[in-house]
Amino acid sequence: MSTEVRVPTLGESVTEATVATWFKKPGDAVAVDEMLCELETDKVTVEVPAPAAGTLGEIVAAEGETVGVDALLATISEGAGAAAPAAAPAPAAAAAPASDAGEAVDVMVPTLGESVSEATVSTWFKAVGDTVAQDEMLCELETDKVSVEVPAPAAGVLAEITAPEGATVDASAKLGVISSGGAVVAAAPAAAPAPAAAPAAAGGKDVENAPSANKLMAEKGIDPANVQGSGRDGRIMKEDVLKAAIAPAAAAPAPAAAPRAPVSADDAAREERVKMTRLRQTIAKRLKDAQNTAAILTTYNEVDMTECMNLRKQYKDQFEKKHGVRLGFMSFFTKACCHALKEVPEVNAEIDGTDIVYKNFVHMGIAAGTPQGLVVPVIRDADKMSFAEIEGAIAEKGKRARDGKLSMAEMQGGTFTISNGGVYGSLMSSPILNPPQSGILGMHKIQDRPMVINGEIKIRPMMYLALSYDHRIVDGKGAVTFLVRVKEALEDPRRLLMDL
Incomplete structure (x- = not known):
């Protein structure tokens, strides 16, 4: 059985969008509501979640293509294809008896509020292997307006942290996994993939800009280095290029104000550098x-x-x-x-x-x-x-x-x-x-x-x-x-x- 992935409602008076980025490729396992691709209209960026779990089949609308409302983007194969991703973690838990493995419960990003699509993981209060009680605070997320605490959805052992401190996550991302059976032995192997998340976060700057943004920068002769991206992981969107084009004179002097005055080694040793919060x-x-x-x-x-x-x-x-x-x-x-x-x-x-x-x-x-x-x-x-x-x-x-x-x-x-x-x-x-x-x-x-x-x-x-x-x-x-x-x-x- 296959499920169609179609363009969602884009908003009043918006009839078409450009496929900016595919986060999955054909053959990849996808979970329900996992982000598949990102569409870009002349007003907003729209993320398209998976309507069902399974395996991503054919991608009908490639990156850079313009699509209308309800247009077919891709298909998802359900059933047999979907079973493979679910079964994949089994070898990692093999070190523990099946009766002790317990049920894995995903810790997801809670509702962030209207118009808020992402947050930064500011603090984890628990480490992998720690025992947690239901509703106990696991971590704190920070959006550009409020701080959001994430409670444990079930009692058990924190088996995996998929979004480390400092990582930027979208509104439907998975933050970690709780083994509700309480098996600490099973938690250790499950935690092994966690370091792999760090390179992904670190490599966030090396992302592909929106196709419409690349086209507009080429037309106007704008250097991407002079455009501040507002998309996911700093991706340059069309509206960012328009802002840079409207006020090039204002944008150019900005880098000149950034460099600090010379600081002696003695003064530098007594300084403290703290990253600005998203709210600030x-x-x-x-x-x-x-x-x-x-x-x-x-x-x-x-x-x-x-x-x-x-x-x-x-x-x-x-x-x-x-x-x-x-x-x-x-x-x-x-x-x-x-x-x-x-x-x-x-x-x-x-x-x-x-x-x-x-x-x-x-x-x-x-x-x-x-x-x-x-x-x-x-x-x-x-x-x-x-x-x-x-x-x-x-x-x-x-x-x-x-x-x-x-x-x-x-x-x-x-x-x-x-x-x-x-x-x-x-x-x-x-x-x-x-x-x-x-x-x-x-x-x-x-x-x-x-x-x-x-x-x-x-x-x-x-x-x-x-x-x-x-x-x-x-x-x-x-x-x-x-x-x-x-x-x-x-x-x-x-x-x-x-x-x-």
Whole structure:
């Protein structure tokens, strides 16, 4: 019996793709959902998993060919051909009695979240031969947004690690094997192939670029050495070439900034070199992309926090007793921003090509510092929430952010962001936009300062506010109006209750 491998749905308005890379060749054994090939459209890269286990038969669409939706890519022979791969490991386990070998349970990459296709194995907590309990943490994966812990799917002995620390794995990759029978003897031979994974990881840079990328580089005369690949293992994709072609002047000086200044041998011996985490690399890239893409401008104002502080002091005990959560200042700022965004909707909008997309809702991003880096969990429909609901959501998401437990979905879809640098003592700063958002509010330290009130000098708790905005969509008048409305709402919180 044979199973057809066909082109999956490519997405709205996408009718064809190019076969970029085949990971298997005819005659290779394949497991169900194992990646067979990679397709490339003008928008995304699509991986094609095996629909069934067996042996890869004929490859109908070779690398470089253009195929339509549902086109036949290859065939998989099931049945007898599929039995051979399953039986192959048997000699390795022959050293142990069949009754002790137990059942081999694969440790797979868990769900990484929407739009996340790969991760890096950052830490293994167990070594080959270690006994593990079900749900005990085996290793930790790191994506460009969150850290993901991988629990043991069954109790037994860790027999094999197929993805060592530092290896990049896709969303359906196998990380290791657990012998659920608990036979340590069988685990040792099974671990032998593990070193073979190292050359594969090390050789990841020596990969074939996407055919469409090679063609475009040849047409435009672009040196592949000057193109940063974003595909699997650094493979150059079509969109990478387009980026390099659009801004060659910007790309060329980049290598000049990389070399370090000369370092003496004595200083070098006292240095410590640590590889950037994927999260930190992504933070750096997104912040720089924001500066390169948006016309970022910042406007400032200051707010007298007297009324907010008095209101909080008066009701915080009753608030916590009734709602089970502390009354902080973030709910005041969130409410004030939601109020101001209704009057100045362009601050809550985004640019999509030549269109402006106005959001008739507020998904508020609350920037949170974690040991791994800055993350921005999103509170959805914050404009419809009460003070207590906002405080509860901020507390809950903040804790899970620090623990690295946030899911991908919880950090996507924000329409506006608030960043509180004041918790670290910042007096003034210019926050950077969180693309594709058009506005971000920076909060700062509350500091007693002398202010002139009705002709008299009084000491007031003051905070500087900063609104960074995308000048392509938000004019100065709108930005200043937004910040003034936030200031008015905070200096007289009763305005929020009366929608003024």
